[in-house]
Amino acid sequence: MNDKLKSIHAEFEQSIVSVSSNEDLEAVRIRFLGRKEGLVTNMFKDLGKLSVKEKPVYGQKINDLKNLITEKIAQKVKEIEQKSIESLKSKGADAFDLSLPAFKNEIGAMHPLSIVTDEICTLFVEMGFMVVEGPEIETEYYNFEVLNIPLEHPSRESFDTFYLHKKSLLRSHTSPVQARYMEKNKPPIQIIVPGKVYRPDATDATHSFMFHQIEGLLVDEGITLAHLKGVLSVFAKKLFGVKTKTRFRPHFFPFTEPSAEMDVSCIICSGKGCRVCGGNGWLEILGSGMVHPKVLKAVNIDSSKYSGFAFGMGVERIAMLKYGIDDIRLFFENDMRFIKQFS
């Protein structure tokens, strides 16, 4: 047994020296470690013939030899690889240079506002909402009156809205679409409305006279403020992560009653307080509320039977928070070095 092992070892050492290619190496491996007829493999088969006392001793020895051979083969693989790289280099220009840049097929970058709009709409579509759009050129009726914003309301004065002529204007929010949709459709209503809106603000890092909003509306029998909280909390978790906490503060909007603003726990500091959230741990994300009975009445929906909630948010603000963008003007400058960060 010992002799046999020694001679196999000697033969291996001899053959491995002369190996120079992967093919030769594979032949050597098969000769010694091949599963069917490998010399070392066969030695294991012979173990059965030995006495109980000898078995472990030789078993160990055969194993040692197997390990040694395996290790040397692995070493040889590396040697061959190294040699082939060296030979490539020495051959110079004739070699195929795999390291040169690829001929890439470019994929365009989606605008960050489209990414966020898409993401938010999809989240609501997953909850059963339908995506609806409406005109940007609106009438005073749909932008204000139907939404219970009376003539004396400050936002009606011309400096807060772009007027096109007397009764026509550029919508200052996406809420008119709510009313337009409710006029034409009976409950259950479950819509999400993305779009451009306009307000004559002076442009700075956080204001743009054109920006984007997403509006939502759900009207049915038995809809409560508890549902508003439920749906919007799920939305916040889907958009900013499952650990996001929400807080609802009473607020005032003419077209909802009760009205609430929703804050989310700061996505930068998770609510500990930082520069972005002004140290209080909360970020204001959207306005919401139960649809005002006057609005339902104006669109011929019986408020004693149906109730609903509505909400609206600014896309730029959410995109700025989500991506850490510090200036709203970047969205509309369309510097390719900005856009391509979102591909």
Next chain:
Amino acid sequence: MKISLSWLKKYINVSLPLQKLVEKLTSAGLEVSEIHKVGSDMVFDIEITSNRPDWLSFLGIAREVAAVSGIKSINIPKTLPLKVKASMKKPFSIDIKDIKACPRYIGRLITDVDIRESVAWMKAAIESLGARTINNGADITNYCLYETGQPMHAFDFDKIKGSSIIVRRAQKGETIVTIDGVKRDLDESILIIADSVNPIAIAGIMGGIATEVTEETKNILLESAYFDPVTIRRASRKLGVTSESNYRFERKVDSENVLFASCRAAYLYKEICKGNTDEPFLDINYIKSGTRIIAFNLENLERLIGMKFAVTRVKSILQSLGFSVKPGKGKETLSVTVPSFRYDVNIEEDLIEEVARIEGFDKIQEAMPPIKAHIDSAYTDIYMSKSKMRRLLLAQGINEIVTITLMSTRSLDNAMIDPQNRVLVVNPLSAEQEALRTSLLPSTLKVVNANLNRKIKRMRVFEIGSIYEKVKSKFTQTEFASVVLTGASYQNWKDHSRQVTFYDLKGVVESLLDSFGISDYKFENKKLDYFSPGLSSVITVDGKVIVELGKINKKVCENFDIAEEVFFAQLNIAAFCSNRKKQYRFTSVPKYPSVIRDIALVVKKSILGGEAMDIIRETAGSLAIKTELFDVYTGDQVPVDCKSLAFSIEYQSPDATLTEEHVNSVHSKVQNELLARLNASLR
């Protein structure tokens, strides 16, 4: 509204620690935005929503603090008696000419006042809010403004000519120098307080300098009034003046508080300025005080909030806010009387909000609404078409941009956009907001220019957005996709690069048409102002233009400071949507082999490649399944005025393997037709 904690404590025993108080106020809808330390005092800033003018005072805030912290009542400050004594003599007169704009005016004469610097506590209180102090005569009205929410004005009585107060519209040409020293032009839209000769104050906004209370003043006429919010707002905007006073009148002051505030200020003039307040006051009041009573059914509370409240809880919340509550008709119904300062409460839902707000929205358990399956698609066809177009353009390596839809008319002119049908903004803040775009071109060219300036020369961008037009006084909004290519078409180390050409843009457009399954379109040369002559075309379906594409001409490029060649297309999304292939039908995959034959022609340069393609298609019919132009050559091998066109035609029959003879006969027919009709020769 800034609130000093030590001042607030005059009206309510605030037992909560400040942090806790701030949280409670925020959760009740009074969002505390900032907290500062001022000396030993704490001052916090509360954002007041426009529906709650009653919160623009310490008493209003104190009432709210009482409600959120469960305190029954607040300390009402001392006043002179609220009853009017029968007047014996009339030392002055009040004449209201416009009772709609001023339905209540209380004038009160306080004589023998001692005007000097204010007492320390009052100075400290006013200054803690960041406001200026002047003298005790003026400071008392200011102090009462913050305390009660009612703006008042003190006139130097001896300077009021004719001892008469006239509330009227100003006349055009009248002027007044206000206490800030500015001379202001007045007109009929502005309500003023006048004496028998001159305007002495702009009602609700600012007093005049001529009747200002100074240290020489002996007698004061104290004004406390209710002015119409709209009148005051318009005047304030017109004059460009805003003050703590007009801010409150614009949001509506409490008409009953007008009297309370006057009696409070009078008390302070007596105490601080040692004034004589024995003179009766005049209260001209046209306001009919009607009490509002709302039937409140608690079932509706649960129906809207999704949470049950005990009747006792509802009652105590409403009472703590100043409502009076009695049992109503029906079991679960309360009869609620609204206090005069709550203009915002008119219907049951308003009461529901009050209850939910004070209880705290955080107490309401979240729930998911029952969701009903609906048959309608979650997306409209047009929305789907936009999404599809966006995906297809992105897949071709084109980047999305979003630009501002408002622009100067000059930008539109610079891009040579037809000046017809423009939508103009009546009240732009700047030239950049003059008009809505009637084309996607100008804003796109601005993006190209901005990037070129940053040394980004290769641009492949698209935008999906609307253009806006006014056609016969009706507004329209149409959605388009724009595509712009400029710079290198491709760039790599092996093939180097090639500048984009018209055919690159045409390729993008045709790939979109293919993907929408639109095949029956026509390509036509059409001259459009902003394109280079000869490189200007449209694609039509049923005679309607659905795409325009071409090379932007030199003039337009110069106008936008662009030196590169720019190719631009604008695609009508609704047209793509309505012409898209809506259904697909399977036809069997060809079983029999195809045969490819090439043909190279020499034709006059004026012959269009498209004409040859049409002839091939026409002649070979359905047998030619594919025709490709694989080379266009001009040069030494052909005459100077000629070019060579080389086509590869693939023949295939769905029914049988084509025989050599069959293919030959069709191909030679094609060849003959080409030679004859194009006056061509074989190469």
